[in-house]
Amino acid sequence: MERLMACSGYSDWDIGVHFVDNQRIRHLNRQYRHKDKPTDILSFPFYQIQRPELDLPKTPTEDERNLGDMFLAIPYILHQCRAENDLLHTHLPVLFTHGICHLMGYDHESDTDYVAMRKREFQILNKYYSRI
Numbered sequence: 001m002e003r004l005m006a007c008s009g010y011s012d013w014d015i016g017v018h019f020v021d022n023q024r025i026r027h028l029n030r031q032y033r034h035k036d037k038p039t040d041i042l043s044f045p046f047y048q049i050q051r052p053e054l055d056l057p058k059t060p061t062e063d064e065r066n067l068g069d070m071f072l073a074i075p076y077i078l079h080q081c082r083a084e085n086d087l088l089h090t091h092l093p094v095l096f097t098h099g100i101c102h103l104m105g106y107d108h109e110s111d112t113d114y115v116a117m118r119k120r121e122f123q124i125l126n127k128y129y130s131r132i
Contacts, residue, residue: 004096007127008104013060015103016069017096025073040077041095043070049105052116056104070099097124 005011020028022038030036032044045068049055057064072095081091098121106117 013065018071043099043102052105067103
């Protein structure tokens, strides 16, 4: 996670990472996204951001350097890995990067937003994999 944060340019910032079961992620998904089903990851940004990365504090104090929290449903993710013939250790960096991008203010509600978010995810992951 520290390497991914460094690759994103936010190594001095904190993120809360919570591993939960399918029941807990379903509850959160229902409560905050009005979708009554489990999912792999949910992100809750600390800041309300209209423009990804631009609306974050420029010179944050230590207390302000919190991007937010992400919740990952490990049973759901393991099921995804089995279904996609993927390994957990190769799938997690992708999910963490997706969550980090949400915490930085990116989303994928429109095609334009989706393209911008995917571009940022690829930038982070390319840096990450070049450092392994």
